[in-house]
């Protein structure tokens with residue numbers, strides 16, 4: 176008869192326990208447990224090994240596919256040891272100039288190997304660009320990483336389109352409400368408030384164009400996002416300064432594959448981000464208290480619009496939209512949109528909105544300072560446009576076509592960045608039914624090349640000429656109204672397909688800038704208010720050299736002129 180101790184070794188832990196191991200002698204049980212642990216560990220190691228091998232096979236297959244599909248596209252030989260490319264990769268070279276040469280040699284679609292697993296595809300053909308920007312819905316992972324680093328968790332600007340979709344919609348709705356006819360007066364009253372303080376802003380006898388533009392952009396975007404609470408926020412200037420410091424270094428620190436915690440500068444940077452977050456939380460709380468935002472939580476967007484029409488001058492803040500969308504999301508997906516995410520979204524919007532608006536404002540002010548004729552023409556239009564009312568409103572600005580054309584022309588000649596960047600994380604992108612771009616490739620549209628292409632814009636493509644936007648009876652008011660109704664881009668050239676697709680300062684397609692109409696009209700409003708009361712003059716030190724630089728087609732970085740704002744005699 177077989178006794179329990181002679182029974183076959185139980186191969187499960189349960190078996191060992193049921194067999195009453197210790198009663199049969201402690202040594203046997205220990206041996207069994209050791210054996211059991213060994214087998215368990217081996218099994219785990221095997222599973223891990225198989226998983227890693229499987230992942231490596233998948234990665235290798237993806238890499239082979241990338242190489243196979245990538246090599247079908249025109250471009251220089253793979254892994255070229257090119258000093259020009261090396262300089263561009265280090266951030267020291269001129270990416271536009273480099274891509275221009277490649278397009279000259281290889282045509283409108285060019286591929287470039289940045290490394291064995293990094294394929295960049297640059298597209299310059301306006302017929303393909305639209306398709307590309309619609310089909311490639313994701314952003315490069317680095318874009319999301321940069322915002323994540325500076326703003327913490329956020330649901331805007333991130334890589335995956337799926338994750339960003341609903342936030343884009345609620346933000347679009349909010350910004351459109353800001354511009355709706357009734358609310359327009361209060362949305363931009365901050366502009367007048369800042370202009371009233373101009374004497375104190377002009378600490379010396381001139382203004383630094385870049386700092387002034389940044390200050391105006393900060394106020395326009397800040398008051399739009401936080402409503403009336405922003406007007407008398409005591410920490411506003413500390414916030415502005417901190418935000419600019421954080422914005423300056425975000426890309427640099429995000430470019431590290433592993434966050435460099437061992438570097439004191441990095442730790443210092445993270446402390447600044449934390450301070451920025453605390454200040455943002457402060458203004459968020461104040462904005463909520465002042466705008467009574469929580470009373471709007473249960474309203475649908477349609478009800479909110481109605482409410483704004485009835486009560487247009489109430490300083491509603493972005494939080495209304497964010498919180499409402501939060502309630503919707505909570506119902507749909509669970510509590511994903513935490514307070515932390517709302518705060519991150521707002522910081523991200525401030526960072527992006529201020530830096531981009533500041534570039535455009537600075538660009539326009541520089542041209543106003545350099546071209547007195549442009550300024551006189553604008554002044555005449557502005558005075559005529561708001562003659563019947565003492566207060567400047569969005570409806571007036573919408574009628575000022577030359578002003579809107581000036582804003583658009585400035586954005587054409589100096590977009591906020593040199594490249595539009597996209598990618599498709601999961602699926603290949605088929606363009607023009609003949610070009611296949613493999614998933615994971617970096618897709619770029621070189622904005623300077625496209626927006627200054629002589630074949631589309633004519634021989635004067637590099638010259639500043641707002642009138643080009645007024646040709647062929649283009650109705651800018653209608654165009655902006657169309658953008659208002661939800662089209663993805665500002666369609667300036669209804670009859671000229673090539674130009675629509677070649678005017679992309681706000682991007683286009685699925686990830687187009689949500690704030691484009693707000694930015695164009697807000698900046699037009701600022702310039703109109705400014706020119707009503709002031710004349711923009713160049714500082715005497717502004718040399719002829721700078722004048723030629725502004726006209727030059729190599730102007731990828733704006734000079735920072737000193738300007739003087741001279742009060743107009745009424």
Ligand code: HEM
Pocket residue numbers: 308314331332333339343346396524527528529531532535590591595596679680681682683684685686687688689690691693694695
């Ligand atoms: C002159 C001012 C501005 C310029 C030149 C600008 C430009 C851009 C560009 C080029 C993009 C990428 C588009 C693409 O990849 O197709 C973008 C995205 C975006 N912009 Fe702007 N922008 C400006 C102002 C603003 C403002 C004021 C806001 C809101 C307050 C805003 C909100 C956004 C958002 C949320 C996105 C991200 C869309 C996404 O990732 O899906 N922008 N902007």
